[in-house]
Amino acid sequence: MLNPFAGRGLDLIYIAKVWLAAVLTYFFALWLEVPQPQTAVISVFILMQPQSGPVLAKSVYRLLGSAGGLGMAVLLIALFGQQGELFIGALALWVGLCCALSAHYRGFTAYSFVLAGYTAAIVGAPALGNPAEVFTSALWRALEIGLAILCCGVVSAVLLPQHSGQALQQALNRRLGELAGVISDALAGAHPGGAQRQLASDAVLWDNLRQLAAYEAPHWGARQGWLQRLNGELMALATTFNAFMHALAAMPCRERAALEPYLQALRTTLEARRGQPLAMAAAPALAEHFAAQQQALPAGRGRPAAIAWRLLDDLLGQLQRCALAHAALEQAAPLPATAPFESLTSPWLSLAAGVRGSVLVAVLGGFWYLSAWPSGPAMLLSAAAAVSLACTTPNPRGTGQQMCQGALLGSVLAFIDYAYVYPALDGFPLLALAIAPPILYGAWLTTRLPTLGIGLGLLVTFASVAIPANTPLYNLPWLLENCLATLVSFAAAAVAGAVLLPSNAPWSWRRLNQALQAQLAFAASAPLAHLRQRLESRTRDLLHHATALAAGAPEVQGQLLASALQAQMAGLAIIEVRQALAGDEAAQAVQPLLLAWAQGARPPLAAGLALLEGGGPGRQRARDYLGWLQVAQNVTDTRRQTNTTPGANL
Structure with missing residues (x-):
């Protein structure tokens, strides 16, 4: 229902903007001579979204999460820089805590905890062999992330911007009409099971759009209270109607016959609103219409059917309040205090996500420490990133499997560019064109939910191993080892999602x-x-x-x-x-x-x-x-x- 940005044209615009933001970030990273421009490019792939609202929101939370991760990395190196086993254990606990909090909060707050977890690994793991450089490394990472945030924000907001406020406006115009259709169908005898699940999802998505739109325009920021109120009234309307339908089903046919004229009048009104956008100027008249139907209900109902009449009265009152809240959005009138949308997560699911994160980092970190594998830091930070990103999804095992497939594909594309394309290049414009096909293909995969993890794995792997640093180093064995490390880490994340308290079980x-x-x-x-x-x-x-x-x-x-x-x-x-x-x-x-x-x-x-x-x-x-x-x-x-x-x- 709430899918206003569907369409191939918008997908193509988004894909082109991902490539442009990555190229701009890479160019300025080289110009500023940051030591790891790959980190800045990877940040672009994680930050970019089709709409500008999520980009701005992600940027804010990425700054907060990155600051927390950088601070923790410096603290862990200061405490355990000379004891690798203690450092790995503490890092595992930190990543597990961040995974648990990201699974608990979800949304963009969860994103900040995701960043806090794997940013500590990105900075801390390479610095373990050289603790004196950890503070300098943290400052460079902050610069790289800030550069990615700036480029993503400019590209998203300036070039053919797609606003979350547009999606919210369309949802605002359509949601009451869609709910009217569901109620009308149910009064006619249809079973609303699938529609009820969609209505629940719409309430959650509505609140997400409300928050995103506030980042884009003061117009929506001034109406946050009324948007919360309208969402609450629509949720209450759906519950009141479900209760009424159950009470109606429990009534004897003889008593139900007395309700039929009023139900028919209500259904006629709702049928006229089915799927129709509700203009704010027309909302007061619709509210008066529902008020008239409510006043027409007879007084002094009999005891056996009292609750059905009571619920019908409440239903009409709820419809009236929804229309009035819709009308109030036009004036952005002051609103008394209202409760925000409350997210709720089982603490056991959050604990399971934390256990998966801690165990995975501890196992792979221990393997690196005992084996002294040169690509161990790359494996550890990839594992931290994979488990942190997977814990925010409903199916961590499937996400890990998809990211592993994407890593394999990204490794192949990286090898082709590294071995055959880069040696023939001269200058940044040709380099930007050379990295375009893998980036465009990976961005296209992220526009489809079934291949989202594959696209993300491809982009992260390609950027981490195939994007040349400021001082390019042609080392094919290094490339292959780092590709192997990424594949091992993503595969381990998939195994952890399948074995360690899987969430979809x-x-x-x-x-x-x-x-x-x-x-x-x-x-x-x-x-x-x-x-x-x-x-x-x-x-x-x-x-x-x-x-x-x-x-x-x-x-x-x-x-x-x-x-x-x-x-x-x-x-x-x-x-x-x-x-x-x-x-x-x-x-x-x-x-x-x-x-x-x-x-x-x-x-x-x-x-x-x-x-x-x-x-x-x-x-x-x-x-x-x-x-x-x-x-x-x-x-x-x-x-x-x-x-x-x-x-x-x-």
Whole structure:
């Protein structure tokens, strides 16, 4: 749904910009006589993105991560420069810590930890034999990285720029219309399973686009609060609708007939909005239309169908709030405090990524230390880079395998250039043309998700072994040894991803399922301020992550989706009960009941319903949602008895 930059023309522009940024960086690195221009060129391949927003964001986080890695490299050499085994052990712990943090945070914050991990290896490993040069080496690395950041930023922002703000604007225009189509289809009887997974992904991607757009233009920076609010309202709308559809399915046909006229009116309105962009000027009129439909609902519904009517009323109110939040973006009016999108990762998955990183660096570092292989530093820093990059992907084993294939291809291309092309060259223009085919081909591979790892492995390997330094050295055995070291490191990263607690395996699916179920206790115990939005974002981020980890296992994806929907709907009911009883003396008796239910004890809810007899509208609302929670429990018990409980087969 959120793919506005698809197209071969844009891919070709991006590929050309990668080559141009690499050539400019290489030229200035030679002009400034930096000792390792290869590092600057590799930084270009890691930094460049099709849109300028990610380039700017990556540049900021790369600076932060590189500063942390350079500082740690200097510290480790200062402490253990004369004890190689202690240095390798400390470096392994540092890389493992950075891998764990990058797996925990994800996004561009994760990228800074990736850089902090392997930058320490890039600077520290070569300096182990000459500790006195580590500070100078760190300064050169900082200059090389800064040069790459500057060239990438200029090329991306000046030459045919593609802005993340354009993607955000298109998503803003389309997202409500797409959700309207999903709701309309579901009201007509269609099953929205695949659409629900896509909606969860859209919520995560929307938040990423929101952050990227803020780097590009003050226009989007001034609207960050309203964009967060709109994303939260759309997530809440999807959950309210799912709950309504479950309540509707549980209603007897005779009682459901009374709802049909209102459902038909809602479906007519939504069908008119299906797939249509919503102009900000038209949003207030649409909000008034939903408000009129909400006011038309009859009062005094009967008890058996009360929750369905309540949820329909909330659904119309939620649609109204979405339209009003959309309209508020035009004025960028001041917004009261709102909760940001919360990412959530199982700590066990983060720990597994850290273990893989530490073990791989320790094993390969130990092999280098014991064997004194001249290409050992190249192997160690390639391993640190490979495991750091792979830990941010859903399938570290597959990423390692792809990077190994790319390293093999890059080695072949490097050998051809090194042995047959470079000896016939004279001058930088011809050198820039000679390195163009491998760079263009590798950049083209990175534009396709199935070959992304291959392209990255090709580019990193080619740049590290085939880009001539300021003082070119023709040493074919050195080239072959360094190619072998890179292949060994990438292959070892693939083995580590397959053997050491692989993240796309049943154990990780179970942990994610448990994390989804734990959100019920979060809904029952966390402070009420912005709790609904926090729950919506946490469950959707977990579902988005789980769907990626369970790629290729549709049955598992379905079970995790069912767990996420159950957590969202039951969490909605728990939060509504808590909010309705805020300040009511009955809350002291109902709160322990809700917490026990959320923690899995599943006490009878009839006692809570009895406590809420009589009272005002707040107690009536709490009673309706507590009754809905009882319905949800009955559905869950039925699934458990038929062995179709979400996560039963994980």
